[in-house]
Amino acid sequence: MPKTLYMKDLSPPARAVNMTIHLLGLEVEIKELNPVLRDQDQPKFRKMNPMRTIPIYDEGDFSLADSHAIMIYLLETYGKPEHSYLYPMDKRKRATIHQRLFFDCGILFPRLRAIMAPTYAGRLTELTKYMKINIDDAYAMLEEYLSQNLFLADDHLTIADLSAYTTTQSLNIVHPADGTRFPKVKKWLKTMSELDIVKKVNEPGGENHGNSLLLIMEVNKQNKKSKL
Ligand SMILES: N[C@@H](CCC(=O)N[C@@H](CS)C(=O)NCC(=O)O)C(=O)O
Structure with missing residues (x-):
């Protein structure tokens, strides 16, 4: 099929x-x-x-x-x-991976979507204080997970990293993670960005997504100014 x-x-x-x-x-x-x-x-x-x-x-x-x-x-x-490294057979390892995938679905991505929707609709000109607080809060959660393992759900790459990375990459472009507060997040982002699969398949869409959000916000700002 x-x-x-x-x-x-x-x-x-x-x-x-x-x-x-x-x-x-x-x-x-x-x-x-x-x-x-x-x-x-x-x-x-x-x-x-x-x-x-x-x-x-x-x-x-x-x-x-x-x-x-x-x-x-x-x-x-x-x-x-x-x-099997991406999704090990061990039930507890899988459960941890599922939790991190739900974390992307329920926490990380909605905080990005909260920026995407009003940006594409032409309303958002810059991140609000509340959006930044929410993103920093998500970085703090990521930092905790990354203190438990080298990668998000284990000491090696799993599907949880692929999922959370694509979201966090865009968040990090629109509101960069502070390396002093979130050193493990910064290190994980760099490690992920250097993987062959990320370079070959995730890019250039990954970089373009975050950058296009910034660009559209700037256009929204100019449009707002020209209406005044
Ligand atoms: N939880 C979903 C989220 C998918 C999602 O929201 N995709 C965006 C594009 S990045 C979309 O289709 N948005 C259209 C909409 O929300 O109406 C997933 O992981 O597939």
């Missing part, structure tokens, strides 16, 4: 899935859906994903939304022994 990933390169969760696909060596056709243009609202995609978000993964007779669910499915279904 042919496999398709509906995504856009700028999307952090979509890039996390794409990196997983590459690490597993899967043949998956990538088709672009632009969430800013609301491509995902078309009836076909609404049926596949009533949440109306990307990424969406499709195998013809089965489709799945939410990057975290997709990554787990891909590892469980297509993971070979050589991929």
Whole structure:
């Protein structure tokens, strides 16, 4: 059954899935859906994903939304022994990975989305104090996790890192982590940025996403000024 990933390169969760696909060596056709243009609202995609978000993964007779669910499915279904480092069989290790994926889904990404939505809607001109406090609070949680292991859920790379990295990379562009307060976050960001998979598959979308948010905020600022 042919496999398709509906995504856009700028999307952090979509890039996390794409990196997983590459690490597993899967043949998956990538088709672009632009969430800013609301491509995902078309009836076909609404049926596949009533949440109306990307990424969406499709195998013809089965489709799945939410990057975290997709990554787990891909590892469980297509993971070979050589991929077990990404998602070890040990139940407690998996439970920790699941928790970190939920952390991305429930804490990290919503704090980024809180910036993305008003920026794309033309309303946000700069981060509010409240947004910055929330991001620093998320960095503090990451710092704690990274004090327990070298990577987010273990002493090596797992799918939890792929997921949280794409989100944190953008957060770190719009509101850089303070290296004095969050040294482990800074080190992890650097380590992740130097991985081959990140360089080859995550980029240039990763850098472009955060930078485009800053650029759009600047445009929003100019537009606001010109209306005064
Ligand atoms: N928890 C979801 C979040 C997906 C998500 O919000 N994707 C954004 C693009 S980065 C989107 O499709 N936004 C459209 C919207 O929220 O309406 C996942 O991990 O897949």
